[in-house]
Each structure stands twice: as C-alpha cells, then as structure tokens.
Amino acid sequence: MSIRKTAMSGLALALAGSLALTACGGSDSDSGEGGGDITLNFTWWGADERAQRYEAAIDLFEEANPNITVQTSFAEFQDYWTQRSTDATSGELPDVMQMDVSRLLEYANQGLLYDMSEFTDGGSLDVSQIDEELLSSGEANEQLVAVPTGTNTLALMYNPDLLAELGIDPPEWDYTWEEYNDFIAEVSAAGADMDPQVYGGGDYTMTWWLFMANLIQQGIEPFAENGEMNFTEDDLRDWINTAEPIRSPEDVTFPAERGEQLLPKSGFTSNEAAAEFHWDNFLHSYSTDLGSENIQLLPLPSGPDGQKHAFFKPTMQLAMGANSEHPEEAAQLIDFLINDPEAGQIIGTDLGIPASSGRLDALDVEEGSLDQRIIEFEQRLRDEGNATATVPFQPEGFGALETEYVEVLGQEFSFRQIDVDEFVERFFSEAENLLVTS
Amino acid sequence: MSATTLTDRPTGQRPEADQLQRRAKRRRTLRTVGFHLFVWALLVVMLYPGVWMLLSSFRPTDKIIGETGLIPDETTMDNFRSALDGIGGISFWNYFGNSVFLAVGSVIGVCLSCSVSAYAFARIEFPGRKLFFSLMIGTLLLPFHVVIIPQFIMFNEIGWTDSYLPLLVGKFLAADAFFVFLMVQFMRNVPRELDESARIDGAGHLRIFYSIMLPLMRPVLATASIFAFIWSWNDFLAPLIYLRSPDKYPLPLMLRQFADQTSVSDYGGQMAAAMLALVPVLIFFILFQRYIVEGVATQGLKG
C-alpha cells in the first residue's frame, strides 16, 4: 500500500476546497506572462558574496537574452534543502537549481529532475569541455540530470604564520597518516604554553569525507550501485583507531569543548589550530574568517601503498526541475553559467575550479590570489599523478548518513559519550534507516 | 476565598497624626530611591547582553566571534553599511517593508478573528461549545512542525505558495489558539452583570460585543497585538517554507542569508542587520505597552 503524493494531495485538495470557499480576499493569480516573455526560476545556496557573483552573471545573460527574465533566490545551506524538499513534496522544483551530489539521487530517483541529454548533442547545452569522469557524476538512471559547475578536492589547510611562530615545519607533500599524527603531536606540544593554547589539529577521523578517502586509499569503493555499503564494521573501527595515538594522550587533539566555544568559526580559523582538513575551495571562507590570506594547501596523507588516490568531486552541480515549463531556456542558462567566459570571470572559483576546460583556460586569475593557489594546488595533484581515484558513488541517503556521522555520532564521540564500539554499532544501525538500497 | 473577605473590611479609618505622616513621607522618598536603584541594578544585568550585541555590531566582522569583552577593541561602520546595502541585490528596506506588512496584517487578523471567537466561547451558550473549547485548547498542544507539510501541500494546491496568503490566512481564521485562550480568560473576568443588563435592554450579541466587550478589551487586544506583531516579526520557518521570491522575504530570512556554512559568511553584517531589525519591535512595544495596563479598573468597572 503506497501513499504517493496523490493520496496526500487528494486529502489536501479536500481541505483546500473547504478553505477556498471562505478565503478572505482573492488568491494570487498565476501570473501567466504572455508575449513570448519567459521567466525562469533559479535558486542556490550561499551567502551574499555568491549572490553578487551570480546576479552579475545573470545580468549578462538577460542582456544577451532579452526575452528571458531570471527570478533568482538563495538561502543558507540547511534552509536551502528545507525549501527544496518542500518543493519536491509538491513536485514543483525551480527551473534551475544548485544541486549536491550527495542529494542528487534522492531527487533523481523520483523523476524530479529533467533529463538534459536532449540538449547536449549539439543543442543549447555544451558539455564537451567537461571531463567525462566528472560529468558522469551527474548521471542517474541513464539520464543526465545534473551538470558540474566546478571541482574541488580534499586538502590539508595549514597556517604558515602560526607554524613559523612555533618553529615547526609543515608536513611534506608525500606525508603519511602516521606522520600527520606526529605532526599534530609536535605542534600541540609546542603550542601548549601559548595563550590561547594552540593545537596541531582536531580528531580528523570524525570527518566523513576523510573516512571515504581512506577507504578509497585501501581500494575499497565505499558504496555499491545498489546502495549497499562495501565497508565493514571493522573498516570503520580501524579508521577511527587511526587517530588513537593523538586522541588518548591529553591535550594533543583540539578539544571538542573549545571547538564548541568558537562556533561558528573553527579552531583553525580562530588561530588556535595549525591545520585542518577540508575541501580546497573553502580556502576563501577560511581566509575571510581567519582574517589572513596566508593559508597553504597540502594533499591528504598517502595511503598504505604510498599513493594519494586523490579524487575530484563536483563542488556543486546545476540541475533542472522536471516540472520546468521552459527546459530549453533553462538549459541555455546552465550553459551560460558553466561555459560563458565572461560569466566565468565574474564567478571565478566560487563554484569550484571551473569544470569546463575552456573556461578554466580563459580564467584570468590574479597573481598570488586565493584562486590561483587553489588552481595550482589542483594542477600539482594532477601533475604529480596523485589524482588517480574517482569520486565515490553516493547512493540515495548518502547526505543524511554523512550528517549522522559528523553531526550526531561524531559529536557524541568527541565529547566521550560513546566509545568506538558504540559509534560503529549505532552507525550501522542508522545506516539501515537512512540508506535506500535496491 | 480570603480575597473576598478582605474586601468587606471597612477602609479609610486610619488614625493619622501629622508627624507620622511626615516620617512616612521621608521613608517613602527613601524607598523610591531604593526602588530605582534596585531596578537599575536588575536592568544592568538584564540588558548587558543587549548592550554587548549593540556594541558588537560595530566590531570588524572577523572579530565578532571570539572577542568576549564588552568594549570593542576597534570599531567600524562597515557592518551597518553592508546591512543597509541589503543582500542579493535587494535593499534592507524592501525586507523591512515586507516584515512590516506581514506583522501589521497579523495584528489586524488576530485582533479581528480571535476577539470574535473568544466572545463565542466566553459569552454565548450553544451546543458543542465545550467540545470546541477543548479542541481549541488541544490545538495549543500541537507542535507546528507536524501540520506544516500537509498545510504546505494544501496551500500549494490552491496556488498560494510564494504569496503572503499562507502566512496570513491563519491569523484571520483565529488559528493561534493562544490568543483566543488569552481573550477568553480575559472575558471571564469581565463581570457578567454588564452584558446581562445590556441584554435586558434588548441588545443582541453583536451590539454587546461591539459596544460593551470590545472597548473593555483594550488591554487584552494590546497584549495580543504586541505578541502577534513580535511573533510575526521573528518568524522564519513559515516564510522559509512558503516564500520563494527574495523580494517578498521578511527580515528573518534576510538575516539568515548573511551566513552560510559552505561559503563566505558576513557575521558582522548579520549582527548589524539584526540590531536594525530590533528597532521597530522595540518602538511597537513602547507605543502599545501602555494600553496593556489600562486595566478594567480604570474603566470604572469594579464589579
């Protein structure tokens, strides 16, 4: 017995009828704009800076396409998904929207996203300049439902000023997980007398994506196509124990309590931790929060075989609601946003290092800028042959599982309310509820 | 009850000598000074966080988090500049106007619909009254999250999303049981003799409501207005769910747009905008609070 939207909307309709009878004032008429004028809805997550970039790019688009008006809106990340899931309940997603790989299948599997492949074969949407590997992350059920805007990759950010103050060298490019532990211990020992106390870094095992990266380094593809987990309880336990050498002694890893005090900043952006793992495109916001542009990037530590197995993830994607009334124009807008060089100059690397190679080449980055640092970092990863892995498959429910790992279990673990075994046990029992397997 | 027995005691027969009176006066002045000192001490404690917030809105944005002292080390007007610039190309005053519209609409809706419904509960005998009253109380218990999704689907079906109607229709249909309950409680304390005598004179419910009850309800209407205004002013979940066009967003949604975990956040602008958003509620409260305490007593209606 399945209650799809029909049952819910049937009930809603009955209620709506009773309400409409008495509604005070008329309802807004659906503004049916005639005369060939088309309005597209476009929405994204972000804050003011991203909005300014997008708006400026869209002004160009509207100039070039006088018959199209783009209605924009944006929200903070959490709010954004609340809005999209309510949209989805009624089957009315925006014409163009920012999408995240971890949520993609949730929407795609219900047929809520438009199959853009009809526009890619010489049509209005040119994806020829996007790396095939990267493009395939937007495919679901043999349809192209999302196009990547750019790439990012996991990196170690470190604070050279702070390290210089402590007289400690940053890790080498080909450092290992053990060496990273030693580095943390060394920094924390040197920073113990500072006020406020300075640490090397936090308990990195509580970062979901590092777990993913670690599995990949061991040759384990985390999830199968049917949504099943390919890793075992022991894999998870071993991973968490990787950081045991720096976790068990007192005052080596950045304390969770202090992290809580500093929110919404992190230990790293408060100048109290020398290093932190994150996606490389966070360099911008980190440098704003830290109030210094001097942050440098390193790759992840190497795996057991001495290789990095780094992968590039689509930073974000652009997708179209299946309900769009103007798919042709929506595809045009997406094409403009990912390919147009002028728009690219405005957007910069805010949406990741541009996925379209043409745009990347045309991008005029300022010498010494953060953008340049990220681009060079990703280039070096490729040049050194580090980028050998592909972005892991993210089944339906991946996003929710990530939240469970980081926000729920990671928190309780960091505050020592659960131990490794409880962490593992609860993770696997939650995964049963959250992952959609077929 | 004890209170009623006390009323029956005779008043105004105090033996008062001049000297006593003068001493009492001095003591009263002392007590007044003491009172003000005490209240100010309390206020300092109460208002400290507010003052901190005000002063912090002048801190450079990367210093707002982490600096715990009251006085900023350095000050800047940048936060207010970026707050007044608005966000996403929409000016602060646009958001502000939307908030005012929603809040005023809520106040009107609540005052109209809730007073009428409360009158029915408090003063009219009709079958099912008790049942409905219980149901009304029951709706107080419902966490709003649970009705949000069905309501959203419903409003979407009638094409009301991205308009203010879903946000206001409930106010005009007395959906906020709190206000109905508040007014029922108030009316229960209005002596029945008042409307009974009017009924003997042949007045119908409409007349009694309009010309007797409503004027007496000034204080409770003021209370309800203040709450309706403030709640609407601060509500972010309902606008978040129903509104899609940024030019229709009220202030709380604007405030949330300043900070995003995945990109560059402007906590300073957020703090300054939050400060600016506080001003109208404060003014609204100052304007209307005096009506709250104009109790029944001042209307010459002591039972």
Next chain:
Amino acid sequence: MTLAHEASRAPETGKLPRRPQTKRPSRRAAESRAGYAFLAPWLLGFIALTAGPMIASLYLAFTNYHPIRGGEWIGFDNFTRLIDDPRFMDSVEVTLTYAVVGTPIKLAAALGVAMLLNNRRRGKGPYRSMFYAPSLIGASVSIAIVWKAMFNDEGIIDDMGAFFGTWNGGWVGDPGKTMPMMILLAAWQFGAPMVIFLAGLKQIPGELYEAAEVDGAGAWRKFTRITLPMLSPVLFFNLVLETIHSFQIFGSAFIISGGRGGPANSTLFYTLYLYQRGFGQGQLGYAAAMAWLLVIVVGIITLIFFRTSRYWVHYSGEGR
C-alpha cells in the same frame, strides 16, 4: 480538557427570567445561531488549518513517508523504533529538564518583576520596556553569538565566577552546563508572562491591599492572601502556556545550536530532533510519530492542570 469552571458554573446565568417560558426554544436557537456565527472564523480555521493537517499527520505517523520518496504503511514501527533510539531518549530528557526546571524559574522572574513594577505609579513605562527588551533580542538570529560570548571563557559569567571565586572558566562547550545556559536564556526572556502578569495585577482593586494594611497584614501575607488568589487565573494561564511552550521550544533551540542540538545532544530539544528527522533527513513519518507522542503527553499534562485548576484558580467575573 475543558475548563473545570466551565462545567461547574451554573449555565442559566445568561438566560432572561422575565421572558415567557414559551419563547425559550426559539431563543435558544437564536443563541446557537449567534454562537456559530461568532465562532465561524475559528471553526473554519480549525477544520482547514489544524484538524485536517493533524489527521493527515496522524496518518503519516504510521508510514515511512518521505517528502520526495513517498512512503508506505508500516504500522507501529515508528513508535517501536523510538524506544530504541538513544537520541530520542536524550531529547526527552533535555526537554523534561528544561520544562520542569525552566518554567518555574521563568514565571517566578516574571511575577517578581511584574510586582516590582506594579507597585509604583511613575517611571514604570520605560522600565517595563527595558525589561521586555530581552524577549525581543532573544528571538534574533544573532542571539547564539551573543549568548555564547556571555558564557565563554573570559566572558562576563567567567569574570563573575573569577570575581567571586566560585567557578572557573566559561560554560560554553561543556555539555553539563549548556542546560543551565538554556534555562537562563529562557528566564532572561520573561517579558511575555511579565506583561500578562502586569495586566492581571492591574485588575486587582487597590482597596484590597489598603484593607489588608489596616488589618496589619505584612507584605508576605498580602502576597499570599490577595495577590496570589486574585492573580490565579492569570497565573494559571501563564503556567499552562509556558509549560506547553517549554515542551515545544523550537526557535531559540534552533538558533542557539544552529539546528544541531549540540554539544553532544545537550540542547537536543524534542522539537529540534523532530525537525532534524523530518526536515533534515526527510523522515516525515518518524517525525509525525514523534509529534503525536508529544501531543499526547502535553495533552495529559494540560489536562492535569485544568482538572486541578478548580482547587486553586479563582475567577472574579463569575460565581459571586
């Protein structure tokens, strides 16, 4: 769940004894018509905006409905899952602590300040506004940053602790101290009950106090014999409302922890967890089950309040 007084009060008070008996049926019908006419807005709102959606969500409680995926009937599975859910238990504990400890503190603060302000004739208005100001600030999105700064290391609370030598360090980040922080945050915003108390206090005739003074009653006696009984309907109202609100606290819980309920679930309020499940993870069925459980529990508590109200609530407008 009706007011106890409703039941105990003589229903005849509104009738007109002088009217001939024969006219009573039509009078009653007219009365009913008037009743429904006056009730119409609420009734419509109730059916369309509350009852309907409530029934819909009751149905959802027995499904694994997801806003995008849809769902199917799963019987009592959501409820049995709740029992084994450690975070659910955490959220119950957090909410109960908050309601049982926080509500009386908040009401006491509200009543205390209301009485303090009510005693004086002059200069009260500005004071009233200033005491209300925290309630306005408290709902602001910036309150999380503000409150954190108060309780952080080297914040004002830490300084005070150092001054009195009573405690060391800030409270933020210590899961054991976040609940006191939340309760203080709630108590700090006592404006709403204070305003309602003030309106109630204003209605107590001054002669009562004068008479008591003549009898030589002290402040405490005046408080227990006059203020409390005369204020009991308002107190009752505030108590019911604040209790219900503290069970349903969402806004400030959401803002203060950024919707996360941390550190380590110490501010994971019931409705916040419900929101996380329902909107964060799309488990609307599970969230609906939680919501209905809350409705039932709060309903029982409210019922107890109403049932016991006849013993301690004194209505002056009736039954004299």
